[in-house]
Amino acid sequence: MPVVRMLRQVVGPLAQHPACGCGTYGPPVRSLAISPRQVPADASFHSSSFSDTDHPRVLITGGLGQLGVGLANLLRKRFGKDNVILSDIRKPPDHVFHSGPFIYSDILDYKNLREIVVNNRITWLFHYSALLSAVGEANVPLARAVNITGLHNILDTASEHSVRLFVPSTIGAFGPTSPRNPTPDLCIQRPRTIYGVSKVHAELMGEYYHYRYGLDFRCLRYPGIISADSQPGGGTTDYAVQIFHDAMKHGKFECNLEASTRLPMMYIDDCLRATLEVMEAPAESLSMRTYNISAVSFTPEELAQEVLKHVPEFQITYNVDAVRQAIADSWPMNFDDSNARKDWGWKHDFDLPELVTTMLNFYGSDARVAQAN
Numbered sequence: 001m002p003v004v005r006m007l008r009q010v011v012g013p014l015a016q017h018p019a020c021g022c023g024t025y026g027p028p029v030r031s032l033a034i035s036p037r038q039v040p041a042d043a044s045f046h047s048s049s050f051s052d053t054d055h056p057r058v059l060i061t062g063g064l065g066q067l068g069v070g071l072a073n074l075l076r077k078r079f080g081k082d083n084v085i086l087s088d089i090r091k092p093p094d095h096v097f098h099s100g101p102f103i104y105s106d107i108l109d110y111k112n113l114r115e116i117v118v119n120n121r122i123t124w125l126f127h128y129s130a131l132l133s134a135v136g137e138a139n140v141p142l143a144r145a146v147n148i149t150g151l152h153n154i155l156d157t158a159s160e161h162s163v164r165l166f167v168p169s170t171i172g173a174f175g176p177t178s179p180r181n182p183t184p185d186l187c188i189q190r191p192r193t194i195y196g197v198s199k200v201h202a203e204l205m206g207e208y209y210h211y212r213y214g215l216d217f218r219c220l221r222y223p224g225i226i227s228a229d230s231q232p233g234g235g236t237t238d239y240a241v242q243i244f245h246d247a248m249k250h251g252k253f254e255c256n257l258e259a260s261t262r263l264p265m266m267y268i269d270d271c272l273r274a275t276l277e278v279m280e281a282p283a284e285s286l287s288m289r290t291y292n293i294s295a296v297s298f299t300p301e302e303l304a305q306e307v308l309k310h311v312p313e314f315q316i317t318y319n320v321d322a323v324r325q326a327i328a329d330s331w332p333m334n335f336d337d338s339n340a341r342k343d344w345g346w347k348h349d350f351d352l353p354e355l356v357t358t359m360l361n362f363y364g365s366d367a368r369v370a371q372a373n
């Protein structure tokens with residue numbers, strides 16, 4: 001029996017999407033009695049329910065981590081302060097609380113998520129809540145709940161209310177059997193961390209909801225992100241943030257990865273701009289729904305050499321953390337992001353020297369940097 005006929009018998013009548021011929025057959029129902037998670041019959045790939053002249057109404061989950069506040073600042077400049085709601089389960093510091101709307105949202109509370117999306121007429125959702133790689137290995141049950149169950153709540157809420165959904169993935173979505181130098185968009189993905197497994201799951205579930213229910217799912221695989229005014233949340237690439245702080249404060253740094261460990265990295269401004277750009281890209285320009293993005297790739301030794309140009313007394317020593325090293329050894333060394341560059345014009349601004357100068361300047365090294373130059 002032809003596969004489509006078999007499917008029709010299993011799932012009922014098939015509503016073909018005009019643009020891609022994919023089906024929007026049937027809602028993602030978890031429990032009919034309590035919460036029928038209906039996808040509207042007209043679910044569309046151009047799901048934004050605001051007109052061209054309106055701004056999107058944005059919700060950011062997990063917004064108090066390394067990336068969320070910066071993303072909120074960028075989006076508020078573009079769409080207006082009150083159109084961007086930051087949320088988390090932690091108490092926000094004063095400057096965040098006073099800079100725009102903030103609400104409590106636990107992504108494990110599905111009903112609360114729906115209320116927030118409905119009451120605030122959310123049209124775009126940036127799903128940043130997660131437990132990162134090293135933290136996830138230290139608490140697998142919690143990582144599984146937040147990164148997988150939480151994602152299911154987000155997918156269903158976004159589908160049900162035709163919300164355009166961004167979920168970040170990571171270099172950690174690859175593993176030791178993936179090609180590592182460079183790593184293309186489509187290849188073997190067998191990560192060995194709960195973080196990586198949950199991110200592959202997110203990529204696949206998001207794409208599945210896109211093709212089956214018309215969810216406007218967009219995903220970028222971020223490299224390690226380097227930022228000055230926000231602290232990293234327990235990832236394997238955290239050393240590349242801490243090094244600048246320690247260089248300036250103590251003139252030395254103890255690195256928990258081996259000197260030759262090469263990983264892809266990116267300055268936060270590039271990361272957040274890429275995120276906005278892929279969300280604004282016309283749906284027709286996206287040949288895929290999950291893209292690698294890349295900027296620079298370096299080892300601790302190379303980063304230390306660059307820091308030394310500005311802080312001549314700087315010393316780096318190594319005290320390798322076996323868990324983080326094993327994770328890093330299974331991750332890409334270089335990311336192939338040619339599809340992002342081709343499809344929606346992705347281009348990074350920050351190379352290694354610029355990134356180092358920017359970070360050291362932030363930590364108050366203006367005088368030293370000027371002297372060195």
Ligand SMILES: NC(=O)c1ccc[n+]([C@@H]2O[C@H](COP(=O)([O-])OP(=O)(O)OC[C@H]3O[C@@H](n4cnc5c(N)ncnc54)[C@H](O)[C@@H]3O)[C@@H](O)[C@H]2O)c1
Pocket residue numbers: 061062063064065066067068087088089090105106107108127128129130131132146150168169170171221222223224225226231232233234235237
């Ligand atoms: N920072 C990076 O280098 C990097 C690299 C690749 C991908 N990413 C991805 O980008 C996203 C943001 O990363 P980040 O570095 O800001 O993470 P982070 O760890 O700094 O912040 C995550 C936030 O999620 C919140 N959170 C935890 N449990 C929650 C729950 N049940 N409900 C709601 N919020 C909850 C935490 O309170 C925290 O503020 C994550 O999905 C991460 O996987 C980050």
